[in-house]
Amino acid sequence: MSEGNFSEWLRAQCEPTWTEVVTHPFAAAISTGEAAADDMRRYLIQDFQFVDTFTALLGAAVACADSFDARVPYGQFLGQVATTEEKTYFHRALEALGADAGPAVLEPVTEDFRTLMDEARTSQDYPLIVAVLCVAEWTYLGWASRAAQPYPDDFVYREWIELHEGPAFRQWVAFLRGELDRLGPALGEDGRQEVLSVFRRAVELEKHFFDMAAG
Numbered sequence: 001m002s003e004g005n006f007s008e009w010l011r012a013q014c015e016p017t018w019t020e021v022v023t024h025p026f027a028a029a030i031s032t033g034e035a036a037a038d039d040m041r042r043y044l045i046q047d048f049q050f051v052d053t054f055t056a057l058l059g060a061a062v063a064c065a066d067s068f069d070a071r072v073p074y075g076q077f078l079g080q081v082a083t084t085e086e087k088t089y090f091h092r093a094l095e096a097l098g099a100d101a102g103p104a105v106l107e108p109v110t111e112d113f114r115t116l117m118d119e120a121r122t123s124q125d126y127p128l129i130v131a132v133l134c135v136a137e138w139t140y141l142g143w144a145s146r147a148a149q150p151y152p153d154d155f156v157y158r159e160w161i162e163l164h165e166g167p168a169f170r171q172w173v174a175f176l177r178g179e180l181d182r183l184g185p186a187l188g189e190d191g192r193q194e195v196l197s198v199f200r201r202a203v204e205l206e207k208h209f210f211d212m213a214a215g
């Protein structure tokens, strides 16, 4: 690992799966508005359950970050996006797809992802928490930034792309990567391998999540 480049080192260790996630056919189909409504409904029903646990993980990042400077962006993201924009999106999108944002039977991959996030949250180990958050947000920036303009007219697809692209989301991903880059050098080899193991599990789960959505 080269100094200051921990996030890129982690990402590179997860090839080819990383590229399979950001170029996944289901993500590409969202980008063009061509994902079948049944698949999009299944995906968003499961993702709403993902986002619940993800929001709890953001709370753990606020609690476990090692400085006030680091806590603030988590709090901002938690307040502005996870509890408002994203939440209203799920309610509107699921209604448009003929479903509701209530409790759902979890697919195995959703269970596994929630387990990983709960493990990171209860570990209260800040680098492990950042690793999971970073994979979730960086992979989503990866596929959303490949979407060609103009975005689909249908808000179900367009807003999902917009939530994961644009200056604010890029800045958020840059912050998460910057945290890993800052923490990596001090972790020692064992600590870096532990972060890699969590990072890799999260990348694999992102791929399985899109596979699940594609049916």
Ligand SMILES: Cc1ncc(CN)c(N)n1
Residues within 6 Å of the ligand: 047, 050, 051, 136, 137, 140, 206, 209
């Ligand atoms: C499965 C998954 N991974 C990541 C994200 C982006 N927050 C998401 N909504 N869903």
